[in-house]
Amino acid sequence: MSDKDQTVQHFLDLIKKSRRGKFKIYIGMSAGVGKSYRMLQEARSLLKNGIDVKIGFIETHNRKETHELLEGLPVIPRRKLFYKGRELEEMDVQAVINLRPEVVIVDELAHTNIEGSKNEKRWQDVMEILDAGINVISAVNIQHIESLNDEIKQITGIEVQERIPDRILAQADEVVNIDLTADELITRLKEGKIYKADRIDAALKNFFKSEHILQLRELALKEVASQVERKVESEVIKPNSLKHERFLACISSNEKTAKNVIRKTARLANYFNSKWYLLYVQTPKENPDKIALDKQRHLINHFKLATELGGEIIKVENTSVAKAIIEQAKERQVTTICIGKPHMSLLKIILAANVFNQLLENLAATDIDLIILS
Numbered sequence: 001m002s003d004k005d006q007t008v009q010h011f012l013d014l015i016k017k018s019r020r021g022k023f024k025i026y027i028g029m030s031a032g033v034g035k036s037y038r039m040l041q042e043a044r045s046l047l048k049n050g051i052d053v054k055i056g057f058i059e060t061h062n063r064k065e066t067h068e069l070l071e072g073l074p075v076i077p078r079r080k081l082f083y084k085g086r087e088l089e090e091m092d093v094q095a096v097i098n099l100r101p102e103v104v105i106v107d108e109l110a111h112t113n114i115e116g117s118k119n120e121k122r123w124q125d126v127m128e129i130l131d132a133g134i135n136v137i138s139a140v141n142i143q144h145i146e147s148l149n150d151e152i153k154q155i156t157g158i159e160v161q162e163r164i165p166d167r168i169l170a171q172a173d174e175v176v177n178i179d180l181t182a183d184e185l186i187t188r189l190k191e192g193k194i195y196k197a198d199r200i201d202a203a204l205k206n207f208f209k210s211e212h213i214l215q216l217r218e219l220a221l222k223e224v225a226s227q228v229e230r231k232v233e234s235e236v237i238k239p240n241s242l243k244h245e246r247f248l249a250c251i252s253s254n255e256k257t258a259k260n261v262i263r264k265t266a267r268l269a270n271y272f273n274s275k276w277y278l279l280y281v282q283t284p285k286e287n288p289d290k291i292a293l294d295k296q297r298h299l300i301n302h303f304k305l306a307t308e309l310g311g312e313i314i315k316v317e318n319t320s321v322a323k324a325i326i327e328q329a330k331e332r333q334v335t336t337i338c339i340g341k342p343h344m345s346l347l348k349i350i351l352a353a354n355v356f357n358q359l360l361e362n363l364a365a366t367d368i369d370l371i372i373l374s
Contacts, residue, residue, distance in 0.1 A: 021130040026139040028178040029216040032194030035139035035178050039105050040069035046103055054101040057091035059108055083114050090114055093125045103135045110144035110162040123164045142220040147263040147309055155215045156207055165308040166270050177224040182213040230273040247276040248334040250325055253286060253295040257340035258302045264373045265338045266309035277332055278306040279314045281324040322359040329368055336369045
């Protein structure tokens with residue numbers, strides 16, 4: 001793309017951004033902290049001040065205080081669908097766009113839509129509404145953020161299936177943390193304000209353990225702080241600002257190591273508000289006709305995950321992994337290379353040491369940092 005074309009594209013992007021709706025996200029450490037309650041409070045306040053606000057989708061979970069706040073607010077009827085012999089409801093995205101309220105409340109951003117819906121995920125519905133110029137207030141729990149999936153599993157022992165790409169959070173104009181202490185949240189649970197009585201004991205023994213809540217709370221606080229810092233970096237002009245970081249995540253066909261490297265590099269890039277790349281070096285022994293089909297499927301899934309997390313995919317063929325990494329790092333002006341800690345037998349580690357030593361020797365003559373991710 002020429003300089004002239006880039007200038008035109010930049011101006012078009014500015015026009016689109018100005019026409020796009022504003023996006024506010026409430027984030028919490030878990031269910032029951034009060035995200036839906038706060039959104040309804042805000043909706044009532046906006047309505048009182050003459051703003052055309054409507055409820056696109058809210059889930060009160062039959063919580064008395066939350067349900068009472070919903071009374072009197074204009075609700076857009078949900079779309080009814082039949083799935084596996086049952087009548088189910090989803091947000092009516094087209095109705096929201098047709099009614100064009102100034103602000104629409106859309107709960108449970110990570111929700112997976114019923115099969116047959118226009119979009120697979122609710123966050124995709126929200127992107128469509130924002131593109132139509134409608135402002136959106138939404139909510140999500142920290143465990144639903146894609147790049148934190150591994151950390152959440154380590155903390156809670158649960159792999160959360162419904163997730164949103166980090167880039168969706170990064171597009172928010174405002175991110176607000178709804179915070180409670182662990183004791184306050186557990187008290188709410190015991191009082192029946194989060195789940196029905198038959199689910200309380202199980203919740204206390206699993207997700208709602210005090211040590212789990214504390215770690216999730218820390219993640220939520222860090223995430224919001226990171227989003228604020230990103231906003232400052234992008235919107236506040238600072239004199240003598242430092243060079244921009246650029247990260248290069250390097251993966252092999254090893255499934256577990258690759259997924260970890262991708263998510264952790266995406267977190268780093270998000271923290272620094274930086275560009276990042278995913279590099280896969282295909283050596284002769286990893287030609288498609290020489291590696292197993294399951295490994296090929298894993299690679300495709302890794303490329304998809306990296307794209308969802310905002311990374312740019314680089315796939316090169318080379319007999320030397322170290323040489324390919326250095327070449328790409330220099331070409332892309334990378335400041336930090338991220339690799340995974342090898343999960344191999346002693347023999348394979350000894351054989352791989354040559355690659356690692358070559359990488360270190362080449363990096364010694366550059367300003368590029370190397371991070372080994374655990």
